[in-house]
Amino acid sequence: MRTLPHIAARVFNTPLLLDSAKAEVILAAVGDRLGVSSFTNIDGLTVPVRGPQMAIEDEGYLAADRETDSGYDVLKGIAKIDVFGTLVQKSGYLRPCSGMTGYDGIRQNYLQALDDSDVKAIAIDLNSPGGEVPGCFDLVDLMYETRGEKPVWAICNEYAYSAAYAIASACDYITVPRTGGVGSVGAVWIHMDFSKAIEDAGVKVTLVKYGDRKMEGNPYEAMSEPAKDRFQKSIDMVGELFVDTVARNRGLSTKKVRDTEAGCFLAAEGVELGLADSVMAPDAAFRALLKKIA
Template structure:
């Protein structure tokens, strides 16, 4: 095909492609110089940081072009970096958090509240500006010095909920069912596909998570706003939706104003036009060095394991869907080879995934720990396989509302035999060996095959238990007593010995610094891994086919950006695993999520 295209000429010719690359490089360099000039910060300014959406742990790859990234929301690690740098930046007069439609996990909200508290302690005033806020927005806003709600909007404070979806009955109508080996009864991930309602065990653990989140919500509002818990609970149960003026009268907020009024107030106080006064979060991050480590001193490597844990990046997992073994191996090698890196912080925001992949990652991490200390920091979710990889940490940190534990495994096998019958499709199979056709999705297991299916799951579970017992210095019986698929909040995980300490990324970095013997007065730079290339590195290090592929992928992402991601749908993560192969899957995965809305 390539030869034919070369004969035809056009832009498949080498000369034409070289010219295109040269033009793109010139455009890119021009954009870079403009970007550098725009990153000169005023001597005094208000740092304006938007907080919206899910707050993904890591930012997307910059890609091969110096434009478009500004559209992406700030990631969680970027937000933490911005707030940390602002503490000691004398140019930052105050911080304005523009909170609108926050969808982050309860644990991430807790960690942001801690960062805001540290920012206030440094002497910076922090203001929250809310637009039609809901519970998550308000729960974060109460950590600020003052809360302003946009005039003409409304507040929806109607409490918390946990959503569970079950698709077994509708799938049966299509002729699709599942056989599951659930080890043990608390490993409720399979219930989405095998039941039409929640089991008592599923309800027990979900209610426990919801209780912890509700208690934290009431406590934080009561403490920060000096409102009785019963009084705030009455607002939620009787009002639910209220005007900003009503909220002001109840002392839930401090002011009602338009965004323009707020900007004019800043302009009068600092005697500067608002356009010159307000500096956006991404602009500030770029002007202060981005996410690259600054200086030539000691470093702490922060290795991210986010999303589904998979054996490789292929098989239906798209960019940003998960973390594979090769990526972790490369990141660890970078951290070990870098003599400036004194310790590693393993940052986990994952529900788990492929049990074998998680086990392989743990083996790699344990090997690395023999060379440099490792501390595990759990973000919003570090459950099942996500908890397994945390076992490599010399210490494990989590927020009180981090979802963790779920020590258990399950296996799922789809049975499409009824679907074939409904559609009239006939299947004839010739085999050599009794179990040669046992794993097919086109018929159910017989008794002997199902026993082997269950035994395999049990073997993986026992291996998981042994890993936890070794990593946490417990007996297998002690681990089994808190395992069996049980899900724990970080607060409860501390009580049963599954983690070592309550704290966020900053606390984990301090512990890593201590274990590495770094002097107290030294503040090591953070090296985030896997390293993300800049557009220029991407451009110079790629051949033409890579660039075309990257541009195509970027265009597709932009086109689909406004659509609801399939990963948000119930059971989508498990379904994606099942589509990777026609063989049954053994997963260390947990789908429990407490939704604050």
Template sequence: MSDQNNWQQQVWQQPQPQQPQGYPQPQPPYYAPEPPKKGKGWIVGLAAILAIFLLLVIGMISCTSAFSSSMGSFSSFSGSSVSDVDYLTEDAVGVISIDGTIQYDGTTSSPEGLKAQLDKAENNPHVKAIVLRVNSGGGVATAGEEMTAYLKEFSKPVVVSSASLNASAAYMISSQADYIYTAKTTSIGSIGTAMSITDLSGLYEKLGIRIDDITSSDSKDSSYGNRPLTDEERAYYQDMVDQINETFIETVADGRGMSIEDVRALATGLTFTGMTAVDNGLADEIGTLDDAKEKAAELAGISKYTTVTLANNTSLDMMDLLDILGSSSATDDLVAALKELEQDGAITR
């Protein structure tokens, strides 16, 4: 018998408590064998594929930039387009998109984003005019007010091309343009202001929820939704809405060259079709984006021009790239592989 077996015999031959006959006897302890570790070859392969992919992307971006730069002087005919204002070598019409909710999100649908592109167009001698491609139902009143002011201060011609929706704060911004195009079926206008305060107190009562708001004044919690508004608070908020709406009306009247009374009559909060908007003075003409570009060039006094899209610059880091490719199952495996390599110390920061 081996030493190991002798040791086991000594251990298991120690006096043991008497067990009733028929009970299973204890077995020696053991450790489950570890599963064999997977090889790292597939991980290295996936990492290599990613590296090659990144090199190809970088190469394509570099080639595209170089091609745009070298071809800039050849795109001097009407209707041509370049992707970066820095590569312009001839007269151009810039296109800025206002798409989605007007708010503070850094895009061209925000004051900061719009101003950045207007400044870029203002300071570039090749950009002679701007087309605003608007597809928005409005948004935050203050953001719209700031964007309206920036557009009003812009010194070069501005033409609006309305897509499916040009309403509320988006229309207030558009009203400062030199010319407004709309499609026949565009929903345009919606001159009006709204404030929403939800009263949840009835629901809380049914659920047995009681909320005590401790405030410095009686009306501090008026907008929290935990109780109904008092008559005085409702009148106060109505006055606030009326003040903001009056600013809206005055802005549109000034931008469109209409009387305040005429605009007030249209300030029903409802949108109009593009056809009705042309008739009532909120828009100038039925037309397309190309029509708007031609009009902008005409107002700028140029016959040959290129177009350039003015948008916020975006950059992709490694995680952004993985997010873009995230719909692929292979990418999921690659992300897991990279994480495993990092945990094993093969990738260091």
């Protein structure tokens, strides 16, 4: 059985800006391959390979005569940048691939769209539960600092949670369909303790290390309270950065954002809290943006 250490390194013992439901799906989907048999029951849970495409592509808006190798489509002067699935620091692709989108691709698409003379506005088409911390806030700050160069709308299709909401918050305007959602302004750190399973299996693990904090939080022994306190401080720092970023982007008080307690909110409630601007279906939101730049 392959334990897929490259996946484990991106899931465990690292801060994540990820909706809790998605975290549970990831643990269920990869748990057995990571040697965590208690997470193998995933009946009724499916992970989409790619998020749904915005209905506007079927309405004749696509500029068919435009030849480009860019990572976005230009539809009647609007660059549509897809942000679907789990968000990662680097995917190496300009478009969503294998259920994830890279901040590297979003950044390149966004900067290119700003410089593209055919683009009058940008629509960030979002359907994501969030993902990794590295790369997220740098991208969000870039989007915030370039506000005003061109209209940028976040069109939730269906939802933007955690890291995906951080991206949405940097846009000029956020729309969410009535069955969609926004929020999850928080962070999580997942630690797996295999020590009891290892003991039951009759295996003894010896860690030879230099420095008391070397291998802190490793999965072969129970986490100490001092180590847990240090991890909590790290995750608190990321959480506060997230709260401050959203408050700045949305013009809200940090208290109001913090008081959401990292909750996920359906459309109307998200608008009421100031996390979104309008309840609108994705195709209707796109037409509204078209009207704005007409």
